[in-house]
Amino acid sequence: MLTINGNKSQFCDGVSRRNFLRIGALGLGGLALPQLLQAEAQSGRKSTQKSIIMIYLPGGPPHQDMFDLKMEAPKEIRGEFKPISTKVPGIQICEHLPKLAAMMDKMSIIRSMVGSEGGHDNFQCFTGRSQRNQPAGGWPTFGSIISKLQGPVNPAVPPFVGLENRMQHRPYNMATPGYLGVPHQSFRPEGDGKADMVLNGVTTDRLSDRRALLTGFDKFRRDVDSSGLMEGVDAFTQQAFGMLTSSKLSEALDYQKEGPKLVARYGVGDKRVRGDAAPMQTEQFLIARRLVEAGARVVTVAFGFWDYHGNNFTNCKNDLPLLDRGVTALIQDLHERGLANDVSVVVWGEFGRTPTINKDAGRDHWPNVSCALLAGGGMKHGQVIGATDRLGGEAVERPVTYSEVFSTLYSNIGIDVNTATVNDLTGRPQYIVEPGSQPMKELIA
Numbered sequence: 001m002l003t004i005n006g007n008k009s010q011f012c013d014g015v016s017r018r019n020f021l022r023i024g025a026l027g028l029g030g031l032a033l034p035q036l037l038q039a040e041a042q043s044g045r046k047s048t049q050k051s052i053i054m055i056y057l058p059g060g061p062p063h064q065d066m067f068d069l070k071m072e073a074p075k076e077i078r079g080e081f082k083p084i085s086t087k088v089p090g091i092q093i094c095e096h097l098p099k100l101a102a103m104m105d106k107m108s109i110i111r112s113m114v115g116s117e118g119g120h121d122n123f124q125c126f127t128g129r130s131q132r133n134q135p136a137g138g139w140p141t142f143g144s145i146i147s148k149l150q151g152p153v154n155p156a157v158p159p160f161v162g163l164e165n166r167m168q169h170r171p172y173n174m175a176t177p178g179y180l181g182v183p184h185q186s187f188r189p190e191g192d193g194k195a196d197m198v199l200n201g202v203t204t205d206r207l208s209d210r211r212a213l214l215t216g217f218d219k220f221r222r223d224v225d226s227s228g229l230m231e232g233v234d235a236f237t238q239q240a241f242g243m244l245t246s247s248k249l250s251e252a253l254d255y256q257k258e259g260p261k262l263v264a265r266y267g268v269g270d271k272r273v274r275g276d277a278a279p280m281q282t283e284q285f286l287i288a289r290r291l292v293e294a295g296a297r298v299v300t301v302a303f304g305f306w307d308y309h310g311n312n313f314t315n316c317k318n319d320l321p322l323l324d325r326g327v328t329a330l331i332q333d334l335h336e337r338g339l340a341n342d343v344s345v346v347v348w349g350e351f352g353r354t355p356t357i358n359k360d361a362g363r364d365h366w367p368n369v370s371c372a373l374l375a376g377g378g379m380k381h382g383q384v385i386g387a388t389d390r391l392g393g394e395a396v397e398r399p400v401t402y403s404e405v406f407s408t409l410y411s412n413i414g415i416d417v418n419t420a421t422v423n424d425l426t427g428r429p430q431y432i433v434e435p436g437s438q439p440m441k442e443l444i445a
Contacts, residue, residue, distance in 0.1 A: 049153050050342050050413035051292035052146070052377075054300045055285070055327065056125050056164075057349035058172045058277035059307030062363050063371035064355065064392035065316050067093050068111045073391050077355045080313050088382045096320040099328035100373075105382040106331055106340070107375040108443060112386025112395035115402060116351040118367035119174070120307070125350055126175030126300070128406035128433060135424045137179030142406055143298035144177035144184035145432050148422055149415060154295035156248040161291050162186030163284045164302040172277060172302070172350075179424040186300065189253055252294035255286045262286070266329040269322050274305035280319060282326035289333050292343050297413070306349055310360035323347075331375045344377030344412045346405065355393040369395045372405065377412040379443040398442075403434035411439040 353363030
């Protein structure tokens, strides 16, 4: 990190500090941006612009009240919602998801997600792996793997952006860059990295002056460094300046630059922090689209708090319309902008909910089966994959694992899961999905 001190000032916390210009931290655990760029550099990388947007629903959404209603089940199981027909004949979903119903030909539902470990965290949704028997350093999240294998499309935009607020979403943030290290952690513009995107009032002229000063220091260091390392560091420092002096990332985050009609279509959702997870800010979906259009390869969004142990149906009546609005606005937007074949969208949570409604009108944790929604990515859509029993408690047809979904997503962006590996901390190459996992034939166009 480069820190250049200036005049003294006092912040609202009463602590006297000096004005400073920090170049490089970007909220990545203190790692300097030049180090990030250096770690991401890899010869022979593809420069494709395929992307993935993941909408993670923390807490475990009730699958049987969204995409897998069981109207023939007993009252204590089927709940109070009614199914509605969709644009695809024979497919029905919850009455509180009318916009999704009208666009069902542009998406696919998986009703038979299995293999959840039942943990209240994002680990399996972000890695496709079990937390048991991890290699040293732990399994990396899929965004970190893509960052490592493909790097940035544009040096001014990080390849992996997480729109989750780190503080509000902490209990669920189990997934990390693992053995790939902090250089491949998601950049979080709404968390620790937000302040580092502003150059604290420093003009480009003043930045140039400080750049000259840095060059002077580096020349001295090069003179005393016979290893040649400094020459390599200089190249990544140049990239770091390029990223921070570019407006591309900050402009992508400013969704108000869109036309008012489009902003209104997405809406702003509900900014209240629900439980210990995330607010329901539908504008994050618009920001996600702007980020992948600007060059981000992976964008993750945490949306809401779905741990409905009580008042399941009241909560669903409030929350499902927001999800309905945000997801359909995103899918429609991708199609209108010609991005539907290039951007894969997945919506899911860490597990499902119990078939039986409890005494508090809620549903409890149910890792046996859950659901997922996929769109875009050039996949075949307008279908339901898998089925559960008449109570919605077990998969009875085409069980689908998290690793299979990730195999499909990797394939969509041009990564062959049969050959792609990343090295763990011991230098041992690790395949990026569970052994035997392949892209889902039902979705491959």
